[in-house]
Amino acid sequence: MTDSIPALQATRLYAAYHQHPVLEDITLTLPQGQWTAIIGPNGAGKSSLLNLVIGSLSPLRGELRILGDSPAAQRRAGNIAYMAQHENMEWDFPISVRETVLTGRYGLMREDPLWQRLLPRHWANPSHRQAAEAALEAVDMADHATRPIGELSGGQKKRVMLARALAQKAKILLLDEPLAGVDPPSEALILATLERERSNGHTVIMVTHDMPSARRHADNVLLINRTLIGMGSPGEMLSDTMLARLAVGTPDARHGGVRVAA
Numbered sequence: 001m002t003d004s005i006p007a008l009q010a011t012r013l014y015a016a017y018h019q020h021p022v023l024e025d026i027t028l029t030l031p032q033g034q035w036t037a038i039i040g041p042n043g044a045g046k047s048s049l050l051n052l053v054i055g056s057l058s059p060l061r062g063e064l065r066i067l068g069d070s071p072a073a074q075r076r077a078g079n080i081a082y083m084a085q086h087e088n089m090e091w092d093f094p095i096s097v098r099e100t101v102l103t104g105r106y107g108l109m110r111e112d113p114l115w116q117r118l119l120p121r122h123w124a125n126p127s128h129r130q131a132a133e134a135a136l137e138a139v140d141m142a143d144h145a146t147r148p149i150g151e152l153s154g155g156q157k158k159r160v161m162l163a164r165a166l167a168q169k170a171k172i173l174l175l176d177e178p179l180a181g182v183d184p185p186s187e188a189l190i191l192a193t194l195e196r197e198r199s200n201g202h203t204v205i206m207v208t209h210d211m212p213s214a215r216r217h218a219d220n221v222l223l224i225n226r227t228l229i230g231m232g233s234p235g236e237m238l239s240d241t242m243l244a245r246l247a248v249g250t251p252d253a254r255h256g257g258v259r260v261a262a
């Protein structure tokens with residue numbers, strides 16, 4: 001697989017829940033190795049778009065290719081790591097922070113030789129534990145590694161879920177509001193970590209309401225309000241004119257709703 005294959009290619013994509021449309025006529029291409037911020041009002045369909053990318057929501061019409069293949073195939077291949085906006089997790093389950101992050105490695109553990117998979121977890125391939133530790137440090141949660149996940153505060157849980165996505169070392173990192181409810185020092189740490197992911201050639205796709213972070217870090221900004229309002233550089237998209245279009249849901253006529261990231 002070469003880097004010239006787009007990370008994401010959507011063609012006239014429509015999605016609905018129970019026939020109620022939530023995304024309409026989305027056509028866009030995102031190259032690999034870039035950081036894209038997805039911005040739009042509550043209920044605009046941002047999380048639904050990520051659900052299409054991980055294959056948990058099927059398009060009503062149109063086509064979505066991830067790294068040239070179907071979303072489900074790329075998810076199975078471990079090429080997409082995903083951090084949900086609201087984690088459907090049993091927080092009372094007696095599992096430590098470290099074990100939670102290690103679950104991000106389960107797909108990769110399947111690739112280990114059988115003899116290694118049969119060993120007790122602490123003798124297993126050390127690369128998994130090292131990746132989990134590095135991810136915990138990246139979100140400043142290493143000191144909490146042995147605590148039960150259910151004991152943590154909301155912001156701390158969020159950082160652990162981000163660590164779980166980072167530990168997967170996937171080509172595409174999908175993050176649904178990773179900065180919401182996180183304190184400023186952790187936010188700076190997370191943004192620096194995502195910068196590092198991008199410089200290692202990974203694709204970062206982040207839903208956010210945090211415009212200053214998008215302006216400072218993203219290569220592309222995708223404005224979405226049920227349909228694609230616009231896509232381009234942060235300077236172009238986060239202008240007063242474009243944000244006014246976003247609020248009323250009027251696509252940018254100059255581009256005919258079809259955008260390819262530069």
Ligand SMILES: Nc1ncnc2c1ncn2[C@@H]1O[C@H](COP(=O)(O)OP(=O)(O)OP(=O)(O)O)[C@@H](O)[C@H]1O
Nearest residue numbers: 017018022040041042043044045046047048049085
């Ligand atoms: N599982 C579901 N069943 C039915 N409708 C849903 C479901 N999930 C989302 N919706 C609806 O789809 C629309 C888009 O929701 P979505 O969660 O994608 O918005 P969002 O842009 O992520 O919003 P927010 O900024 O609040 O997270 C909303 O009208 C929402 O009510």
Ligand SMILES: [Mg+2]
Nearest residue numbers: 046047048085
């Ligand atoms: Mg959402």
